[in-house]
Amino acid sequence: MAEARRAAVLGSPIAHSLSPVLHRAAYRELGLGHWSYDRFEVDEAALPAFVDGLDASWAGLSLTMPLKRAVIPLLDEVTVTAASVEAVNTVVFTADGRRVGDNTDIPGMIAAMRERGVEKVESAAVLGAGATASSALAALSLVCTGPVTAYVRSAIRAQEMRGWGERLGVDVRTADWAEAARAFDAPLVIATTPAGTTDALAAAVPDAPGTLFDVLYDPWPTPVATAWAAHGGAVVGGLDLLVHQAVLQVEQMTGRAPAPLSAMREAGERALGAR
Incomplete structure (x- = not known):
């Protein structure tokens, strides 16, 4: 019988996390x-x-807020991708006991956009301007050939x-949040703000929008995503991001590829539908 292997997602708060649902679906x-995944x-x-305190049975960790930067001093190695945004969402424990930190949010964003046909945009x-926004900029560095306008609430955030x-x-380029409705004229809009923040902007969705990438998955759809789809625009949701970054985590932790994207997405959709 194979030796037990463990992985888990850590964060605070963590009860809402869908990661156990996705990873367990992949293991099945x-x-x-012989693999287990907890929170x-x-x-x-x-x-x-x-x-x-983790023993040799542990293969890896998924990290959510507020741990993505706090974990870095505890690691032996950080990938170039994670270092570029100073954020680690994945830790893999190697056979020789080293702790390697990576960021699968960035390639997960790119994969989620490509799935909806977004390969390159001119702007x-x-x-928003939090940790997810910096990951969005890292993804846009490979997708967007022109300027990116960030809509933020303060001069400090704009500087960041x-x-x-x-x-x-x-x-x-930065603009005040009061002008956020202007963002919808861009061919690609990435919303990285907490639940409810963009709700008041739903009425401003134009008649022929481009692509919206809203990183939220619960509640879903958001009012902006609903309005966007109603006007014929393409929508990438937070579950798309969550699944694609989890696929990469499963592959890194288990050494098995490709991870079962469809089964993981279906498990996530069922779990959200039951909430």
Whole structure:
């Protein structure tokens, strides 16, 4: 009988996470009955002790907020992708005991957009300026050939986004959140804000919109996503991102590829439908 292998998602809050549903679906499809995937409520203060307490049965960790930057000092190696945005959402424990941090959100975003036919755009808009927004800029560095306008709430956030743009090689321009409805004129709009933040903008969706990438998955669809689809625009949702980044995590942690994208997506849709 194969030795038990473990993985989990950590964060705070964590009860809402769909990661266990997606990873367990992958294990079933891949015939990995000796693998388990759990969730643990862990904040920044508790993270070092948690990681240090893991034994050799552990294959990897998924990390959500507020741990994506807090974990970096605990790692032996960080990939170029993760270092580019100073955010790690995946930790793999190697056979020789090393801790390697990666960021699957960025390639997951690119894969989710490609699935909806978005390969290249001449310009884009980003709503918000948090950690997900910096990952969005990293993805746009490979997708957008022209300027990206970030709509933010403060001068400090604007400065941060321009700084990320310089670091990632993206021509980032910033605008005040009061002008956020103008974002919808861009061929690609990535909304990275918390639930409810963009609801008031739904009435501003134009008659012939481009592509909306809204990173939320619960509640779904958002009012903006609903209006976008009603006007004939393409919509990429948070579940698309979650599944694509989880596919990459499963492949890295288990060493099995390709991970079962369709089975994972179906499991996520069922879980969301039951909420």
